[in-house]
Amino acid sequence: MDVLSIKRRFGIIGTTPSLDRAVTVAAQVAPTDISVLVLGESGVGKEAIPRIVHQFSTRKHGPFIAVNCGAIPEGTIDSELFGHEKGAFTGATESRKGYFEEANGGTVFLDEVAELPLTTQVRLLRVLETGEFIRVGSSKVQKTDVRVVAATNVEFDQAIQKGRFREDLYYRLSQVPIQVPPLRERAADIHLLFRKFTTDFSETYQMPPLSLTPDAIEVLENYPWPGNIRQLKNTAEQMSILESKRLLNSDTLLTYLPESHRSRLPVRDEHADKGDQLNEREVLYKVLFDLRQEMHDLKKLVMGLLEKGGDIGSEESALIDRLFNQSTPASKGLPEGRSRQSDSLMEDMDVLNSKPEGSSASQGRSGNVQIGSGDQAVVDVEEVEEILSLQDSEKELIRRALLKHGNRRKHAAFELGISERTLYRKIKEYGLK
Numbered sequence: 001m002d003v004l005s006i007k008r009r010f011g012i013i014g015t016t017p018s019l020d021r022a023v024t025v026a027a028q029v030a031p032t033d034i035s036v037l038v039l040g041e042s043g044v045g046k047e048a049i050p051r052i053v054h055q056f057s058t059r060k061h062g063p064f065i066a067v068n069c070g071a072i073p074e075g076t077i078d079s080e081l082f083g084h085e086k087g088a089f090t091g092a093t094e095s096r097k098g099y100f101e102e103a104n105g106g107t108v109f110l111d112e113v114a115e116l117p118l119t120t121q122v123r124l125l126r127v128l129e130t131g132e133f134i135r136v137g138s139s140k141v142q143k144t145d146v147r148v149v150a151a152t153n154v155e156f157d158q159a160i161q162k163g164r165f166r167e168d169l170y171y172r173l174s175q176v177p178i179q180v181p182p183l184r185e186r187a188a189d190i191h192l193l194f195r196k197f198t199t200d201f202s203e204t205y206q207m208p209p210l211s212l213t214p215d216a217i218e219v220l221e222n223y224p225w226p227g228n229i230r231q232l233k234n235t236a237e238q239m240s241i242l243e244s245k246r247l248l249n250s251d252t253l254l255t256y257l258p259e260s261h262r263s264r265l266p267v268r269d270e271h272a273d274k275g276d277q278l279n280e281r282e283v284l285y286k287v288l289f290d291l292r293q294e295m296h297d298l299k300k301l302v303m304g305l306l307e308k309g310g311d312i313g314s315e316e317s318a319l320i321d322r323l324f325n326q327s328t329p330a331s332k333g334l335p336e337g338r339s340r341q342s343d344s345l346m347e348d349m350d351v352l353n354s355k356p357e358g359s360s361a362s363q364g365r366s367g368n369v370q371i372g373s374g375d376q377a378v379v380d381v382e383e384v385e386e387i388l389s390l391q392d393s394e395k396e397l398i399r400r401a402l403l404k405h406g407n408r409r410k411h412a413a414f415e416l417g418i419s420e421r422t423l424y425r426k427i428k429e430y431g432l433k
Contacts, residue, residue, distance in 0.1 A: 035175045219254065
């Protein structure tokens, strides 16, 4: 049976290669009796893997018992797993079979296996190695033939180092480890899962299913989902119940997502613009206006040199110093560390990035002025086209920043001195790809 058929049979949604790999390994190891350890964060859907292992094994007609080890009190876990005799402890009014005895010939799925007490871990190790166990309150050794599939969201290296889990048991359980990827590594699957949950919920409660705008889909796929599929399902159900509109945008979606995990979203940080700093639009306009003023000053300098036959006076010398030796005034309004980035962008625009060498010759990119010695002067003047559209200039700045950083919006936004959310909005507004 191929991977697609297996996913359909067990209700697994997604096309991520790492997810397909986990399903493939589960199906391949199923015909054997090797112990399987399923690893993954809470809520990723680890419970589907043990069922695949059981259904494709020779034990598929035997019992399948799933045990949540973290939900059983420490004082009764041994009795639950291995059974007990009458009178073994207070309340033991009759003998009782444990899960390993009931599942003889089948499969036992130990979920959250890292929560087992150390004494129980010793008993479990013996079952795995010899198939033998002893009921609580008994001295009679019994045999069982079960396959163990375990799962946990705990980092075993840390648990072993802290003495909370036996290393020999870990190696016995993890003969074949299967890693189930977290939802944040399955961005292409998130919208598929969301649609599945909203469709199921709409069928159950007889209401139209939800749909998302493109910007809401991007937020959905970029959110890290710390609760994984379980959190996504809960969010989809909440929105289905509470929202009267069936088409939701990113602003509506954000109201259902905790702010503590929005670091990957293209959302503006409200605290970033506090203080005396100029906002991004004001800084951009100020830079452009200052460049325009410097163009006028440069034209004035050229005309003055023409009138004086190439001789540089004190007024022209001061103007040259101001144009080429001082930083752009608008850069003073930028946050710390971004004035150099603003200079870089101006260099990309090919505006005034060449400093004259010596007093006998001076050359700027907006015009060529060559001053000879004595009374001879040759002046080549190019007409300077002023910046007439601030919108076009803003679009060009954004395009160059994106090109420079390989379309990585986070880095481009930082260099432009704006938030990633604002950059995303500008890209949409100007139709940039």
